[in-house]
Amino acid sequence: MPHAFRPVLDITSLDAPNYADNPALKVPILVDERGPLFGTENICRELVRRAGSKRTVVMRGDVPDRLVTNVEELTLHVMSSEVSLIMAKTAGDVRLAPPKVTRSIREQPSVPRRQRGSVARNSARRSRPQLR
Secondary structure, eight states: OOOOOOOOSOTTOOOGGGGTTOTTOOSOEEEETTEEEESHHHHHHHHHHHHSOOTTOOOTTOOOOHHHHHHHHHHHHHHHHHHHHHHHHHTTOGGGSOHHHHHHHHTOOOOOHHHHHHHHHHHHHSOOOOOO
């Protein structure tokens, strides 16, 4: 697939054209003959479609186990919350992080022992390539 990288040279820019007209002012964006496609997951799905074979690819959300999907969602939440905490610490005071963020991280439930084995068994059933 022919491609070109177009960096956003000023990440503080408020001009949507610098982000291929993404109204969220975020990267990544895939621009092709059909126009812009926003977001990593959408881009990954498009690349899988273009590859023509989905057998070796497991996308987030493709797993029917509710426990696994909830763990995925909580992981994404913590990762996005981490950005708020880092920015607050960079500003010099972690108390500047939104209270909802810090509370939601502190109160994350752990996976009950009886379900831990279920997660491990379900993960072992899927043969996914390992990223290194």
